Amino acid sequence: MTPRLKELYFTEIKPSLKSKFGFKNLYMGPKIEKIVLNMGLGLDGNDSKILKSCEEDLAKITGQKPVINKFKKSVANFKTRKGSNAGLKVTLRKDKMYEFLDRLVNIALPRIKDFRGLSSTGFDKFGNYTFGIKEHIIFPEVSFDRADKVRGLDITIVISSKSKEHSFALLEKLNFPFIKKGDN
Numbered sequence: 001m002t003p004r005l006k007e008l009y010f011t012e013i014k015p016s017l018k019s020k021f022g023f024k025n026l027y028m029g030p031k032i033e034k035i036v037l038n039m040g041l042g043l044d045g046n047d048s049k050i051l052k053s054c055e056e057d058l059a060k061i062t063g064q065k066p067v068i069n070k071f072k073k074s075v076a077n078f079k080t081r082k083g084s085n086a087g088l089k090v091t092l093r094k095d096k097m098y099e100f101l102d103r104l105v106n107i108a109l110p111r112i113k114d115f116r117g118l119s120s121t122g123f124d125k126f127g128n129y130t131f132g133i134k135e136h137i138i139f140p141e142v143s144f145d146r147a148d149k150v151r152g153l154d155i156t157i158v159i160s161s162k163s164k165e166h167s168f169a170l171l172e173k174l175n176f177p178f179i180k181k182g183d184n
Helices: 004-021 042-046 048-062 094-111 164-173
Strands: 031-040 067-070 085-092 129-133 153-160
Touching: 004 094, 004 164, 031 048, 031 094, 042 048, 042 085, 048 085, 048 094, 085 094, 153 164
Parallel strands: none
Antiparallel strands: 031 085, 031 153, 067 085, 129 153
């Protein structure tokens, strides 16, 4: 069964973006390639219990087992050692990516306390969008009582597009809650 958001993208969003920007064919429009979730652990990465609980939480959120990132250099000021655990990373593609996006936009983001919207300045020069979440417990899969500590997440949405405007239009059509100009 195809995800609801994927079906919506191919039937409605892609043709509307084609007509809006005047593309010659449907394949010239922006497309989401992958979503990368990153959870930095810092000094807690050395504790195996904390690492395991964070790994379980991220696996519940994404439906996929995370990869453990290691430090590449030793830096005394940050108390890091080369080869020790730095954080966790998950890359989502295809159907899991669309299912995660649907849950993120419709369930998780509205649960953020005092949420006013996402900033539209998170686009890089290639059209990829990155934003951070301060609490990983906004996802309903993670039990608030079982979480030992509230952790943050970085989410990067990699989009194949020609410009920031095309990527912004795609995410707006996917119902991303961006802050409107003039809203305070």
